[in-house]
Amino acid sequence: MKIVIINYGAGNIQSIKFAIKRLGFEAVLTDNVDDILAADKVIFPGVGEASSAMSKLRASGLDTLIPTLKQPVLGICLGMQLMCNASEEGKTKGLEIFNVDVVKFSNKVKVPQIGWNEISNLKTNLFNKVKEKSHIYMVHSFYAPVTNETIATSNYDVDYSAALQKNNFYGTQFHPEKSSEVGEQILMNFLEM
Structure with missing residues (x-):
């Protein structure tokens, strides 16, 4: 199996590569x-700020390629957010795969949210063998x-999308x-799709 992690200069890509290696695969x-x-x-990671990440995607032409992909694609953290219509962060136009706009948490909570949180309302085979209210690791301010494309939720002041899915595109905020x-x-569930 050929696994690609998109390298566009916005990411925590080595830790994803190591995680895949622990599962017995090479990326x-x-x-x-x-x-x-x-x-x-295809794994589309991202750590950092939305507008500068989108600039890097546009500079390499990946902004037009990614929405056309036919194989399973997993966006992680900022990667998922960039797959949405737009983000309040830097007033950024996204890849318009998921039909939702990314917004900032209110000033009632400390941002970024950093640490472990629960996921609930798990849907699709991305969450095979994962229990409701399992804990996952989050780092995000937006x-x-x-939405109707939400396949898992979490709560930090509000219920929000912990994961999204549309056709062959998946995204995890965590x-x-x-x-x-x-x-x-x-x-592993993603790799077995």
Whole structure:
């Protein structure tokens, strides 16, 4: 199986590569269009700020490639947010895969949310063998509200989308590569699709 992690200079990509290796697979870090198109699975990571990350995607042409991919694609954290219509962070236009706008948490809570939180309302085979109210690792100041594409929720002041899915595109607000056995199961479920 050919697994590609999109390398566009916005990410915590080594920890994802190591997590996949722990599951017995190898992943290639690349921004090469042919490699991405030939992959069986594509992981779209992201850590950082939305507008600068989108600038990097536009500079490499990946902003037009990613929405056309036909194989399973997993966006992680900022990767998921960039797959949405837009983000309040830097007033950024997204890839418009998920039909929702990313917004900032209110000033009633400390941001970013950093640490372990529960996921609930788990749907689709991304969460096979994952129990309701499992704990996952979050680091974020912005969130996607609950929508009809939500496949898991979490709560931090408000209920929000912990994961999204539309066709072959999946996104997790949390970091499966930092979420212990639960995260490994979610990554394995994605790789087995």
